[in-house]
Amino acid sequence: MGRAGGLDFGLLNMQTAPAVGRPGENMGVLRLKQQVFNQNSSVGGIVTTRVDAYGKTNVAYGADSEVRVFGDEYLTLRWAQSFDDDVVERNPLDAGTFFAQFERRRQEGFAYSAQYRRVGGDYLPRLGFQLRNEFTLFGGSAGYSWFMGANSALRAVTLSGDTQHYYRNVDLTPESRVIAPQVMIGMKSGTFLMLTSRSSFESIRDPFPIAGLTIDPGEYWFHEADASLRLARGGLVRGEIGGSAGSFYDGRRVSLRLSPALNLSRHFELRPSYDINRFELPNRDFLTTHLARLNLDFALDTHLSLSTLAQYNSTTDQVSVNARFRYHFREGVDLWVVYNEGYFMDRTNGGVDPRLPFSSGRALMVKYSHTFAF
Numbered sequence: 001m002g003r004a005g006g007l008d009f010g011l012l013n014m015q016t017a018p019a020v021g022r023p024g025e026n027m028g029v030l031r032l033k034q035q036v037f038n039q040n041s042s043v044g045g046i047v048t049t050r051v052d053a054y055g056k057t058n059v060a061y062g063a064d065s066e067v068r069v070f071g072d073e074y075l076t077l078r079w080a081q082s083f084d085d086d087v088v089e090r091n092p093l094d095a096g097t098f099f100a101q102f103e104r105r106r107q108e109g110f111a112y113s114a115q116y117r118r119v120g121g122d123y124l125p126r127l128g129f130q131l132r133n134e135f136t137l138f139g140g141s142a143g144y145s146w147f148m149g150a151n152s153a154l155r156a157v158t159l160s161g162d163t164q165h166y167y168r169n170v171d172l173t174p175e176s177r178v179i180a181p182q183v184m185i186g187m188k189s190g191t192f193l194m195l196t197s198r199s200s201f202e203s204i205r206d207p208f209p210i211a212g213l214t215i216d217p218g219e220y221w222f223h224e225a226d227a228s229l230r231l232a233r234g235g236l237v238r239g240e241i242g243g244s245a246g247s248f249y250d251g252r253r254v255s256l257r258l259s260p261a262l263n264l265s266r267h268f269e270l271r272p273s274y275d276i277n278r279f280e281l282p283n284r285d286f287l288t289t290h291l292a293r294l295n296l297d298f299a300l301d302t303h304l305s306l307s308t309l310a311q312y313n314s315t316t317d318q319v320s321v322n323a324r325f326r327y328h329f330r331e332g333v334d335l336w337v338v339y340n341e342g343y344f345m346d347r348t349n350g351g352v353d354p355r356l357p358f359s360s361g362r363a364l365m366v367k368y369s370h371t372f373a374f
Helices: none
Strands: 002-004 007-016 025-035 042-052 057-070 073-084 096-104 109-119 135-147 154-168 174-187 192-204 208-210 213-215 218-230 237-248 251-263 268-280 286-299 304-313 318-330 333-344 359-370
Touching: 237 268
Parallel strands: none
Antiparallel strands: 002 007, 007 025, 025 042, 042 057, 057 073, 073 096, 096 109, 109 135, 135 154, 154 174, 174 192, 192 218, 208 213, 218 237, 237 251, 251 268, 268 286, 286 304, 304 318, 318 333, 333 359
């Protein structure tokens, strides 16, 4: 990857070996981005490929642009399309995705955005993530921010609202909606208070599991209030505390979030966090889930750093660990070593032989990055 004039470019190619009955694969990415009109505008393109040892191919391409039209107004356009040997693409629209957004970017005063997105049912990029298919989205947001005077303990107050509406492409019936007004109060000390009211609609046509519970088909409106307090980053103890309560489909949910951060020294930072959620569905199920994390970050100097994460998820009853080592030689030149592993806490496998192994899988990755100047 690098830059030549106003052109940013990146090229990646990776070959994997066969493992656990899966064939080896070759994956490639080419990304180009060119500055146009002004320093805040650009156009770009991307191509990704994924080919396995049997010749099955997935290719996707995309084009994007972000243009500062005038003042603080920006227009963003994106298009992508995929071609896969296992998918019979009906037409470019069903095998592609389109995104358009017009927005005003301001920290003070009135800001807004309006967006449109469509994802076809045949769109399948096998490099990247597409969690939802076959929908059309209309969304937008609006807000106004005031900066307080020198004698006020407040730095800024923002009133805003966000909404998203998803429709099925097949019959254009509503699939889900979200309406979320919010108040954010910023202190001059760096502490932030956020109060959010969220109303959601879900149209469910087939039963589906969520957090160990089963949601029955039907149409649901549910409402939730959320509050969070984020402490100033400059203090010895930082972090966030928050909670929410409200209806959840035809039941209810209560949650609490704790994520403090503590500087043990100028080299070490400790960041534990804990999330607990209580779900209750009428005349059916109830469930309490726990998610605990522990981050430990170490930096010897501006060159050498190590970040570790351990996480326990009660829903899957698994522990996962991640360790990331970085050595920064100089600007644009870095060495990364990343290790991941997961562990099964319950190895009985539902009483069926064979028992699960202690380790659910491990991976070691090494990455070297070198930026060339032209």
